[in-house]
Amino acid sequence: MASHEIETLTQALSRLPGLGPRSARRAVLHLLKKRETAFDPLLAALASVRERLATCGICGNVDTSDPCAICADPRRDARALCVVEEVSDLWALDRARLFPGRFHVLGGRLSALEGIRPEDLAIDSLIRRIAAGGIDEVVLAMNATLEGQTTAHFIAERIEGYPVRVTQLAHGLPVGGELDYLDEGTLAQALRARRPVA
């Protein structure tokens, strides 16, 4: 069988989301075969990221610098702030390059079930950023789940009184969505938020 070291590597890879034991083994074989073109670049990339890895002290993004590239970018609109649950949400929104402002990562969502309370999330630091001024709009970009929406409502209440516009992402039909295949909740939201035809 494969050596202890190769077995350890296979196990480390198999713990990545999207890779099971089988595909981890295939990935290891691929790495072992392509030492110069796959193994070495991956090892170098991991080492390079690990060395510089930092959590942004302003927004909570994970990057190779602190402040992160987004907070440090002077071309970003500092007056618009988008609040998200997780770093992955920040990345998803930023990948689409649709939001020109900055972000704030809560680090989760309120959850009675999991015992996650307001003080477990980066809500105080969010309020401090808003209280410091210079922000016109806060976009609450929580997930369209019960917990996400509860979190959004909680934050909206905490922000009340500050001179900012608080908005949230629209809910409704996803692009390409066929009514026949959508769940009732989405249909109800889309109907409730219906708009006049332009």
Place this chain on the structure above:
Amino acid sequence: MASHEIETLTQALSRLPGLGPRSARRAVLHLLKKRETAFDPLLAALASVRERLATCGICGNVDTSDPCAICADPRRDARALCVVEEVSDLWALDRARLFPGRFHVLGGRLSALEGIRPEDLAIDSLIRRIAAGGIDEVVLAMNATLEGQTTAHFIAERIEGYPVRVTQLAHGLPVGGELDYLDEGTLAQALRARRPVA
């Protein structure tokens, strides 16, 4: 967007078989979040394997020692030799722990289409191992493909004259195979190789 280093890491991961751009990004986020429990173990495992990586000079297996753990294991039956196309085949057979002997990796299969000729495979070294004596049986464990079987026939001819028994893996119904779902080729093989009920 993510920094240059994180982007490079995402790309390196996305080139692994089984991971696309999306799942590579998810994997990177997972690594960034779980630095102690995921990132560091993976980095250490990769570095440890890379340092020791070797191709076995006897059988062609990839391992962290040369000779590999299988060739160096005195409990292995040196009289039985299983010939496979790729290292991945060796691992698949050895994982099942059904073959008590040693292996020989050809490094591919004969292919007119891809221009792979006998001298491109580790056939000469196989003949030398057989000629050196001490081997009773050679199991040709090529894939059940046209090219695999062509390779098996070619090797069987080259081995003729040496005092070894040459066998190959049985072809037929896979375990759990339902006739209704199997291809005609498999059914034909199973019918041709039918055996008396014990």
